[in-house]
Structure formats: C-alpha cells, structure tokens
Amino acid sequence: MHPAPSIIFFTVFSGLGFGMLAFLGLGKPDVSGFTAFVFFAIAYLLAVGGLISSTFHLGNPQRAIKAFSQWRSSWLSREGCLAVATLVVMGLYAIGVVFFNTRIVPLGLLGAILSVATVFATSMIYTQMKTVPRWHHWTVPLLFMGYALTGGAFLTGQIQLATAGFATIGLMQVIYWVLGDNRFQQSGSTLETATGLGHIGKARMFEAPHSSKNYLMKEMVHVIGRKHARTLRIGGLVLASILPWAILMFLGFSHIMALLALIIHVTGALMTRWLFFAEAEHTVGLYYGQR
Amino acid sequence: MTTLPTQTEKKLGLVIDLDTCVGCHACVVSCKGWNTENYGAPLSDQNAYGKDPVGTFLNRVHSYEVQPAQGAAQTIHFPKSCLHCEDAPCVTVCPTGASYKRVEDGIVLVNESDCIGCGLCAWACPYGAREMDAAEGVMKKCTLCVDRIYNENLPEEDRQPACVRTCPAGARHFGDLADETSDVSKLVAERGGFDLMPEQGTKPVNKYLPPRPKDEQIDILAPLLDPVAAEPQGFLGWLDKTLERIG
Ligand code: SF4
Ligand code: SF4
Ligand code: SF4
Numbered sequence: 367m368h369p370a371p372s373i374i375f376f377t378v379f380s381g382l383g384f385g386m387l388a389f390l391g392l393g394k395p396d397v398s399g400f401t402a403f404v405f406f407a408i409a410y411l412l413a414v415g416g417l418i419s420s421t422f423h424l425g426n427p428q429r430a431i432k433a434f435s436q437w438r439s440s441w442l443s444r445e446g447c448l449a450v451a452t453l454v455v456m457g458l459y460a461i462g463v464v465f466f467n468t469r470i471v472p473l474g475l476l477g478a479i480l481s482v483a484t485v486f487a488t489s490m491i492y493t494q495m496k497t498v499p500r501w502h503h504w505t506v507p508l509l510f511m512g513y514a515l516t517g518g519a520f521l522t523g524q525i526q527l528a529t530a531g532f533a534t535i536g537l538m539q540v541i542y543w544v545l546g547d548n549r550f551q552q553s554g555s556t557l558e559t560a561t562g563l564g565h566i567g568k569a570r571m572f573e574a575p576h577s578s579k580n581y582l583m584k585e586m587v588h589v590i591g592r593k594h595a596r597t598l599r600i601g602g603l604v605l606a607s608i609l610p611w612a613i614l615m616f617l618g619f620s621h622i623m624a625l626l627a628l629i630i631h632v633t634g635a636l637m638t639r640w641l642f643f644a645e646a647e648h649t650v651g652l653y654y655g656q657r
Numbered sequence: 658m659t660t661l662p663t664q665t666e667k668k669l670g671l672v673i674d675l676d677t678c679v680g681c682h683a684c685v686v687s688c689k690g691w692n693t694e695n696y697g698a699p700l701s702d703q704n705a706y707g708k709d710p711v712g713t714f715l716n717r718v719h720s721y722e723v724q725p726a727q728g729a730a731q732t733i734h735f736p737k738s739c740l741h742c743e744d745a746p747c748v749t750v751c752p753t754g755a756s757y758k759r760v761e762d763g764i765v766l767v768n769e770s771d772c773i774g775c776g777l778c779a780w781a782c783p784y785g786a787r788e789m790d791a792a793e794g795v796m797k798k799c800t801l802c803v804d805r806i807y808n809e810n811l812p813e814e815d816r817q818p819a820c821v822r823t824c825p826a827g828a829r830h831f832g833d834l835a836d837e838t839s840d841v842s843k844l845v846a847e848r849g850g851f852d853l854m855p856e857q858g859t860k861p862v863n864k865y866l867p868p869r870p871k872d873e874q875i876d877i878l879a880p881l882l883d884p885v886a887a888e889p890q891g892f893l894g895w896l897d898k899t900l901e902r903i904g
Contacts (some may be wrong), residue, residue: 367780425774425794432771433752436659442777443752496746496857497783554856555783557721561735562851562865563675567725572732575685575717578710582785585776649854650785653719653737 367498368588369643372422377488378635380416380449381510383409384481385518387456391478395523398467405522406460410453417449441494445487452480485514492642499549500646505542512538513606513635520610520628529614532631536607539638543599550647550657560652571655586648587656598641605634659751661744665763668835669801670741670862671821672844676869678828680720680734684820688716688738688799691819696804697769701792713790715739715799716820733868736829738820739786739799740853740861741765747778747787747798755796763835763862764803769795783857806831834862 386409389395390402397405421427434450436443456477462468489510492501516531557571558564610627617623647657692715693699702712716738724730741758745765748756755771756778758764767778774794779787787798802818805811815822821829832841841864844850850864889897 423776425776425789425796426772429753429771429773432754433773433775436752436754439660439749440752440777442750442775446752491750491777494750495780497781555854559854559856560784561721561733562853562867563721563723563733565867566723566731569721569723571719572722573720575719575737576714580711580717581713581788581791582779585779585789586785648780649783649857653785 367643367646367648368585369640370423372419374636374639374643376416376420377510378416378513378632378639379412379419380414381485381488381514382517382521382632383411383413383416384449384452384484385514385516386521387413387452387518388478388481388515389518389522389524391456391459391474391476391481393469393471393474396469398463400464402460403464406456406464408521409456413449413453441487441490445484445491448480448484448487452477452484455480482511482515485511497649498646499553499555499649500546502553503542503545503549505538505545509535509538509542517631517635520624520631525614525619529611532607532611532614536603536611539603539607546645553649555649555652557652557655560649571653574654582650583654583656587651587654588644589651589656592644595641595645598637602634602637602641605630606638607631607634609634659748659754659756661748661758662760665743665758665760665835667762667833668741668743668862669762669764669806669832670834670841670864671738671801671818672830672832672834672841672850672864672866673736674828674830674848674866675733675735676828676866677826678718678734678736678824679826680718681825682718683823683825684736684829685714685716685718687819687823689714691802691805692797692800696800697767698790698793698795698797700797701790703791711791713788713797715786715788715797728871731868731871736820737784737786737853738863739765739782739801740784740859740863741799741801743860743862744858746781746783746857746859750777750781752777762833764801765798766800766803767796767798769793772796783854783859784861801831834864 390405390409421430433443433446437447455473459470459473459477462470486507489507493506495501512535516528516535519531520528557569561569563569610631613623613627651657689700700713704710716736719735721733721735722730723733741763745758748758748765753771753773755768757766772795774789776789778796779789787796790797805818806816808816817831821831830841830844832839834842836842845864848866850866852861
C-alpha cells in the first residue's frame, strides 16, 4: 500500500494525542491550573493536528462532515464520531481541571475510554481489510493501541508505565512482523484464484492493461522501497522501542533525556508506520503480476 | 446507506467469456466514452499526450499466459470491471453513505455528491474495480451503465451496457443472474461460469466463463502432410551440400 505521509502523520500523532488524553482523563498526572492547561494543549494539538493531516488525502475534504453519518457500518465513520466525542468530553473535563481545579472523575473516565476507543477504531480501518492479509489480524489493534498508550504514558510523565510500554511495543512489533510475513500466502489468494484459470495451469501476467501506471498501482501496488525493509525494520525497532526503553531504564529520568527519548521514539514510530503501509500487500497486485 | 441490503430483487450483472475475448479493448474504449459523456463526473486523463499518461477507467483488459502441465501455453485476455458483489466490502467501509448497493437490481453505485474521496472503498475491493478520479477527487466505478439499461430514449437494442453492446466478439453478456431462466444464467450453468477470488467471500454477481479446451489436433488432414524426405537426396542433396561448402 502507498505510504501516504498524511496518513502516517495522522496515525502516529493523533495516536499520541489520544494516548495522552486517556491518561489525563484518569487524572495522571494529577495537575491543575496552568500546568494542566499545557498538558491538555499538547494532547489536543497532537490529536487535532493528526486529524487535520488525515483530511489532506481526501479528494473532497469540504464534504468531510458527511463522514459522521455511517457509524453503523463503517469504521472510518466510527473513528470520526469517537474522535469528536472524545474531544468534546475531554474538553469539558479539561475546563473543570484547568479553571475550577475540580476533577469530574466519571467524565474523565468516560473521556479515557473514548480516547482508547478512538485509537481502536483507527486500527480497525486497517484490520477490517480482508484484501490486505497482513493487516487483517488481531495484532494490528494491539499494535496501534500499544503505540498510543506508550507514547501517551510517556508524555504524561508515567515513566514506569512508559518504560514497560516501550519494551512491549518492541515485542508486539516483532510478533506483527513474524506473523504478518506469511499472511498473504495463508490467505490463499493467487493469480490463479484471481483469474479463475488455475484449472488450466500456472498463470503469469502477459501484458498489462495499459502501458502506464494507474491509480490502483500507485495506491495499492507500492513495491518501491521494500528492498530496504529489513534495514528499516531494525532501525524502526531500535528507535521506537529499544533505545527509548534503554534510556529510561539505565540513564534515569531527566528532562533533557526525556526529550531525547521522545524524539527518538517518534522517529522510530514514523518508520515502523511507514513500513506498516509500504510492506502491506493488496490482492489487486496479483492482477498486475506484483504484490 | 452503506449497510448492504440482505437481498436484492434482481442481480444484474455481466458474464464475461474468456474463451471468445480477443483482447481488442473495444469495451475499454466504449466504456470510457459513454461514462465520460454521461452519468457523473467525466473519466479524466492526466498528461494524456505526455510522457506518463494516466487516466480513470472503469473497465480494463489484462492479458495472461497460462501454462498447463503439458503442452503449449495459452494466452487469455481478461476484461475486468466491477463485479457488483452481493457481499460488497467496498460499500460497508464507506463513511459517508456515498457507496451503496441498490435493492431493486443489486447495482453497486457511488453517489458522487456525497463522496469525500477517502479511497477506502478502493482499498476494500479485492479486484481493483474502483478508481479515484484525479481531477474530480471522487470515486469512479462501473455503473453497469445504469443510464443505458433503463433508458427509454435509447432504441431497445441499445439498452445494454456500452461494453456489451460494443464487444465485436460477443464476449460480454448482460442480464439478471438471480433469474435462473435468463440467458446469462443458462450460459453460466452450461459453461461452468465461476467467481473471481471466491476466498475473499465477496460473492460476485458477475461470472467468468472458462476458455474451452484447445483442440488436440488442429486439422484432420495434418497427418497426411508429414514431411516427405527429412534429408534431401539426389540433385537437391548435391546442391544442398555444395551450397553449404561455398557458404
Ligand atoms: S467488484 Fe469491487 S467495487 Fe465492485 S462490488 Fe465487488 S468489491 Fe465492490
Ligand atoms: S472514496 Fe467516496 S465512495 Fe469511497 S469510501 Fe470514501 S466517501 Fe465512500
Ligand atoms: S457496464 Fe458500462 S460502466 Fe460497466 S464496464 Fe461496461 S461500459 Fe463500463
């Protein structure tokens, strides 16, 4: 799949933002006044910034409001509704915390649940795609929620949780890769099933329908850059998980170290998210003799 | 509404004969023509006369080579457009309700004034039957020529999809696949029509007819035409050798 920068930024940063909101909703850290304002501002900036970036890849963003209508069937619609609900609930909760020094606990709890649900809905947009066997797996929601909550824990100063989180996402990332590498084969789709010609023999693309590329190939048959996948995987794993974990584990906490760990982690998360798209093979690639 | 109807009254669709398709791309051209001039946003091209031309098409013809365990390989031309699936995953993923499947005839359509161009439906289609138009930013797909098949302004013989009407080989057939007595249903039963990627669980309405087995012997007279002499003899033999020596 085409790794569109707008979607990579959206999933990584809005994930971080909603992860932060989840912890803020639980009263972690227990702050009020201007300090609380700064925390909420960062969380909203990330969450909303991510959401805005996701509209960059729309063909007709001016109609985006219509995307809230189909929550009964569509995960994308559900995600939109949940995101707005989270932002509203957490906004009300934030007003209490920042201006009145009161924590409305049930409201915060609801906001925290909605935050996690939003990230879950984002992940389900990909997980539901049977056409992309690598995504169509339970590891994907865990991975997305893992990244969001780890980043959220770290940004809200929950150092112990974040340390455990960095280790966990590394492990989950490896599991996702190991299980994912065979998923296309296991799905059973081949050029023979795609054309229905398997009863005659082995099929091979003889001639493409057009001499140039098309939307389908650009969007879903992205094979460029995959040859560096191994290097990028190792790099992503080291940056997103191992290094931040090691910094927190062995160097102790200081603000400068935390900033460093954050930058390293986000760089790694962007790398693994890039791979999440670039390595995902869509069944339509079969028709084009590529995957 | 992007929830799917549990059942549709009719299942209008195409039956595509892989035996007779000659790969002339006439259906590609007529589809592009009709759907650029009629229903919805035109099918645009970008850089049409430049170095890397791209454009939106609702129907494309691929060509494959199939190698049996024994004997010669076969070339098979393979037209592909939307299969109007019963369990269309492209419909349920749509966040706006722009994508829908009609209850009355099962045609899968996009309401372009609701489409935000998120592209998710194209991801959900296993077959690559949906293409985003780069000029309009809305999703385009085969409409089964909904503006022809019911169009009373057209003479009756033209109330068929443009691709079906155009195909010079008669490789595309249109009809109701829910009706067992329809010509298309009979054709599917007779020729063993099949689904593409059944493992995806989309239950396509469109069916494909397999290529007929190749004739074992091309001509009954062929055995009589065996070469008379493998090695030239006599004068021809002498000529052959002499020429070889000179050459
Ligand atoms: S072929 Fe693709 S676009 Fe057409 S109905 Fe099936 S899934 Fe949808
Ligand atoms: S591209 Fe348009 S039709 Fe397709 S899912 Fe998005 S809004 Fe719906
Ligand atoms: S039915 Fe109409 S829209 Fe569909 S492929 Fe044929 S010509 Fe194109």
